Amino acid sequence: MANASIKDPRSEESKKRDLISRGDYTSTPGGKALFVLLRSLDPLLHYSILAHGTGTALLGRVGLRTLPPSLPSHTGISTIDSLGLSPYRLALLGMAIGSALKQNIWIIALSGESMSYGNALTISIFNTVLNGISVYAFMLSAMAGWTESSTSPTPLIVGGALYVTGILTELISEVQRKAFKSDPKNKGKVYSGGLWALARHINYGGYTLWRAGYAMAGGGWTLGAVVGAFFAYDFATRSIPILDEYCGLRYGEQWEKFKKQTPSRLLPWIY
Template structure:
């Protein structure tokens, strides 16, 4: 981080070490972001291999777990979709993997001004790929699958799908709104407090938690959805929000204090 960037990030060293994003630093890192985009774009290919061909399920069989049959492939009349040979349920799960990759690639290339070195690109990409893979292995394992081989669509998929759609759209739109605000020179040095951010001070973190929980619920049912939602909620509550709040307090001063008074929710409106 440059000296100028360090001056723009007044947080304690302890907080900086807990944050993968160097706040106040806008150094261009095309190699790191290219690595991130490539790896995130390859993730749907891996997830398709898991869902369509059972890649990796041999490990499940070795520990005595049975896996679901493939199910009848969907027929939409759209050749690129039908040629995937996936059942409707599996096609929706693959769509979630594609959606998460597209959203994060948009964020990296168009919305985030902070640098991303190769190390962090690898860490964040691998983390998201592991999350998606765990979801799909949980779906394929009969003991943990959200699918009960009953009438389609099933409740976990309907509720989880709604959570996923609401969460990922909210996360993307909140970041677009903030980018538009920050791009206006007259807003330099001001926090964005309008749009979706008027509902919660860290609405993007809350939205990420919601869609991650919805994705897990759709794949592995109520238990996995609850576990994943709790993990992300707890991490943001105890790590993400405090370290970003420290940055905003020290950078924006009274403007941030006023924002906290007018917007009481931190992550998810009505909950926290």
């Protein structure tokens, strides 16, 4: 993609509601480095919660019971076994690591737009808080009378499947778009191939899926449904209209043609 910035034709109101600087390819190594640092610290924080119960003492002071440590995994892989986590907790930590890795790949290799310090801080904290909700929901499952050994693995299995499907969908779609945009012959063209032929904002759909899956694995069916519904609503009412405005003004008839060819906005055949 060209390094030159493109004037953002949207209204000022739309720009204020968007955390991505559309069309602004100004080099911002400081903001991107802060983003990478904060997202890289996220798995360490959640390991501390899962392995040592960080923060659970405060929950206990208000009368909330949390799960005690369970038997650690024995995979035969020393690096994994040294973490001292049960299989369920190990899966939740893996989700934290996967989300941080995916988002750091995005900011380093896939996103050409600038990243201010403020946006790096906001986006990173938002994702860390969401991960924390899932982890603490798991820790609080003792409130329902569960022990870790009796906790049903079904939400973890279904949530894990949604997580893997969603995060791969988001990553692969963004890699496909990056490859298309990097070819000078495609300058000024709308990418409508690959996974983008299924939904116009397929990366947002992927994010919704893995966020719902992560929440489901940690907090069960209800939390997974609430988180999935929240992101579906936010993307439908805020992010997609904002991006539609930007793309419509930038690409004109190309974008209108793409909308007709690909009627699904977020998830294929659903919305």
